[in-house]
Amino acid sequence: MTGEPPGSARSAADRLLAVLAAFDHGHPALCLTDIARRAGLSLTTAHRLVTALTAWGALERDGDGVYHVGLRLWEVAALAPRGLALRQAALPYLEDLYEATHENVQLAVRDGAEVVYVEWLSGRSAVGVQIRVGARWPLHATGVGLALLAHGDPGFQERYCAGPLGSFTPHTLTDPARLRRTLADVRRTGTAVSDRQITDDALSVAAPVRGPSGEVTAAVSVVVPHETAEVPVLTPAVRLAARGISRALGWRPGRSGG
Structure with a gap:
C-alpha cells in the first residue's frame, strides 16, 4: 500500500492539503485509493481526512463512491480578490x-x-x-x-x-x-x-x-x-x-x- 514513510514529519495540515492537491484538471474525480496514492498517504489516513473534508463540504461523494471537489470549497475560493x-x-x-x-x-x-x-x-x-x-x-x-x-x-x-x-x-x-x-x-x-x-x-x-x-x-x-x-x-x-x-x-x- 502506498503511504507515508515511517517517521514522516508531515503535519495534519500538510496531509489535509495533500488530499485537496490530489485533485487537478487531469484528475477531477478520484476514488479513495487514488486519493491516498496521489497524496502519498496510507489508506487509513486518507479515509479519515476525506471523511472530514466531505462532512465539511470541501469534497462530495457521488453514488459510485467517487469523490469530487465540493461546493463549499468553491464558496471559499470565490472570496479571493483575484478570483x-x-x-x-x-x-x-x-x-x-x-x-x-x-x-x-x-x-x-x-x-x-x-x-x-x-x-x-x-x-x-x-x-x-x-x-x-x-x-x-x-x-x-x-x-x-x-x-x-x-x-x-x-x-x-x-x-x-x-x-x-x-x-x-x-x-x-x-x-x-x-x-x-x-x-x-x-x-x-x-x-x-x-x-x-x-x-x-x-x-x-x-x-x-x-x-x-x-x-x-x-x-x-x-x-x-x-x-x-x-x-x-x-x-x-x-x-x-x-x-x-x-x-x-x-x-x-x-x-x-x-
Whole structure:
C-alpha cells in the first residue's frame, strides 16, 4: 500500500492539503485509493481526512463512491480578490473585446512562476487553445504571462529569465537574453505578443491590468489564428479592454504605472 514513510514529519495540515492537491484538471474525480496514492498517504489516513473534508463540504461523494471537489470549497475560493471579484469587474470589458473580435478572450493573474486563467470567453470558430478557467502555464509561454512578468519585481524577473525555460513549440521563448529583450519591449509598448509559443497555430496579444495604486494585478488577451493575425488592429482593442478593467478596479490615469 502506498503511504507515508515511517517517521514522516508531515503535519495534519500538510496531509489535509495533500488530499485537496490530489485533485487537478487531469484528475477531477478520484476514488479513495487514488486519493491516498496521489497524496502519498496510507489508506487509513486518507479515509479519515476525506471523511472530514466531505462532512465539511470541501469534497462530495457521488453514488459510485467517487469523490469530487465540493461546493463549499468553491464558496471559499470565490472570496479571493483575484478570483470572482476580478472576474465580475472585468466581464463587461471582456465581452466588449469578444464582440469586437469574435476570438478567444482571456483574463489571467500571476501565481508564482505561472499564469492562472480566471476567465475565458471562447468564440465558436476561434482558434483552438489549451486554456480553461483555472489552467496554469509558465509565464514566458503566453501573452498574458509576458505582460505580467514584464511588470513584476526586477529580482523575480531576473531569477525567472535565468531559467529553466520550458519549451512547447519551436517558437517558445527559451533564450534568457531574448526573453529579457522581449520583456523590455512589453514595458515600452504596453502590450505583449506571444506568437505560436504553446501551439503552432495561435498568436495572442495581451495588455496589463492595473489596480488602484497602478500596480499590475492581471492581464487580458485575445488569441487569434497565427496565419490571419493583424497585431496592429488587435492592439488598440486589447489595450482599451485592459484600461477599462483597470478603471473598474479603481485605477486612474496619472497614478503610478499609468
